Amino acid sequence: MTTLTKEAGAPVPADEGAFLSVRDLHVTFKTEDGPVRAVNGLSFDLQRGKTLGIVGESGSGKSVTNLTILGLHNPMFTTIEGDIVLDGKELTTARESELEKLRGNKVAMIFQDPLTALSPYYTVGRQIAEPYRKHTGASKQAAWDRAVEMLGKVGIPNPKARAKDYPHQFSGGMRQRAMIAMSLVCNPDLLIADEPTTALDVTVQAQILDLLKDLQREFGTAIIFITHDLGVISDMADDIMVMYAGNAVERGTVDEVLRSPQHPYTWGLLNSMPRIDSDLSAPLAPIPGAPPSLLNPPSGCRFHPRCTFAERVGGARCVTERPLLGPDRASACHLTAEQKRTIFVEEIKPRLG
C-alpha cells in the first residue's frame, strides 16, 4: 500500500509558471475505524486567469482537496503530506496567521448551498464588508460602500437597500450572487467554487455561470470549479481533471476530455448522463457498483472492481499495479493508448449518441 502511493505522485515535475501548483498531495483523516485516505498523491497545476474543472462522484476527494488549499481542514484529525504552492508560497507548512491573510483575500471560496453558507445572524452587507475591512483595513463606511458596490456588480437590484437585508430575505439565486460578491470583494487571484450551482434551479444556474464568467474576464481570476455536472463543466472550464477515490484519473483540456475521453471511469460518467434528445425508453446507464471505501481501498487500480474493461488489459495488472497519471493530457489506466482510442470510438461513442 505505502509503496504504491509513493510511486503514484512522482512523475509530474513542478511547473514553474503555474499560479497554483499541487504536488503529490495526501490528505488522511483519523477516524475511529482507522485512517481514511481522502486524497492520495494528487498533483495538478493552474495558470492565472484559467479555469480548472474538477469532476467526480461524491467522496472522490474534490472538496477535501480544496479545503486543504485554504487550510480549512481540522488539524486535529487530519494529516497533510505533499506540497501546495500558491504564487511561489508553500501553503502546507504556512502558519495559521499567514493563511488567514490569504483566505478571502488572495484565495476565495464559494460554497454549494448559499442558504447554509451565509450566516443567518448578520446582514448580507455586513458579511460582504467584513473580509474587505479585515484585508484592506478600510473604514466601516468604506467597507459598507464596497459591499453595496459588489452587490450591484453581481446583479442584485437596488443594492443599497438590499445590503441591509438578512440572507433569509434573499432568494436562492440572489444568495449565491451575494456569496459570489463576498468571495470577490478583495479581488482574489484564485476562486474556488465548490459546486456553486448544485443547489440552484436550472435557469438560475445559467445566470450564475454567466456571472462567474463575466467576473473572471473582468478581474482575471483563476477558478477551480468543482462539480459533478459534466454539462456545467463543458460550459465553464478550460481544463478538466477527473477524480476518483482520492486520485486524478484523467486530465486534459475540455475538448480532449469530453470529446475523446480515455479513462473507463470518464466513459462511465459520460454514459450515465441523461440526454434530452435520447430515446425515452432507453434506460440510463449508471456505472455499476459503488465508490470504494477509502478506509480500505481496492488494490492496484482503484477503479478495477467497477471497470468493465479490466480483463482487456491482460493478466492481473489492474488488481496488482496502480496505474500512474502522466503530465499534461493523460489518463491513469493500464489500457494501451490504441485500446483506449478504439474502445471509445467503437463501443462508447455510439452509445453517447
Next chain:
Amino acid sequence: MLRFLLRRIAGSAVILLLLTVVAFLLFFGMPRDPALLMCGKTCTPDALANIHRTLGIDKSIPEQFWIFLSGLVMGRDDFAQGPCPAPCFGYSYHTNEAVWSTLLDRLPLTLSLALGATVAFLIVGLGTGMLAAWRRGTVIDKTFTAGSMVLSSMQIYFLGPLALALLVYQMDLFDEPKYTELTTNPVAWFTGLLIPWAVLSTIFAAQYTRMSRSAMIEQLQEEHVRTARAKGMSRRYVFFRYAWRGSLIPIITILGIDLGTLLGGAIITEYTFGLPGLGMLAVESVNFSDLPLLLGVMLFSAAMILLFNIVVDACYAFVDPRVRLS
C-alpha cells in the same frame, strides 16, 4: 414583533385563567371542608356555619369562583380582616395576613436568590462550556466535561448541607446563610446569600457547561461558520461572533424555563438553608393546609414561568433575525 408579543401575552393570560379554574376547583371544590381546618378542636355546628359564611363557602362553587376572580382583578372588601385591594387572593387561614402582601414580603428573597444564582451560573456555565469547546479534545475540555457530569448529577439537599457543614460549622469561614434586605445592608445581603448562591449555581452551572459546550461544537460545524473562516476571519472572531450567537438559542430556551422555576421559589434550596422565600412559603402553606396561600403561591409561580416564556420569545427575536421578521 409587537403583535407577536401581544399575541403571546394574550395566550399566556388564557393559560393563567385556565390554571386558576383548575387550581380553584381542586382546592375549594374539594369535598373536604376547609372550614373544619379553621374551626379547631372545640367545633360546634354554629361556629362551623359562621366560618362558612365568613369564608364565603356557603355559596355555590361557580359563584365563589366568580367572587375570587373579580377579587383578583378589582379587589374585595367582604373580608372580616379588612379591605383586600387587587390583586386579592384573600387572607391566609393560618396567619390571617393578606396573601398578596405575604407573597410580596417573600418575593425579594426569592428574587435575590434566583437572580444572583443565575448571574453566577451563566458566567461560570457559559464560560467553562465555551472554553471546553474552544479547547475541544484537550485536558481542559475533558476535565470540564467530566466535572460537569459529576456536579450536574448532584442534588442540592446533598451539596447544601455539605457546604454548611464544611464552610460554616467546620472551618467557620462564613456565618449561617441569612437574608438581609439589600437596601438595609448590601454587604450582609451578599455574604448571607453567598453559600446558597454557590450551591444553587454549582448544580445549574454544570448543566449549562454541558449545554453550552455541545451547542458551541454544533455551531462550529455549521457551514456559515466555515464560510466565515474561508473569508479570512480569525478563529476567535468566528468563535465569538458567528458560533456563539447561534449557540445562544438552545441556552435561552432552557434559561427561560429555569428562571421561571427559580422565581416561583427554589423550594429545596430555601428549605435546606432555612431561607423564608416563596419556596418555603409553598411548603408552609401545604403543611398548614392554608388553601388561599397555596393557591396564591401556585398562581404566582405559574405567572412567573409564563412571563419568562414570553421574555424568551422576545430574546429569540433579538438573537435571530429570522424570528424577528416572520
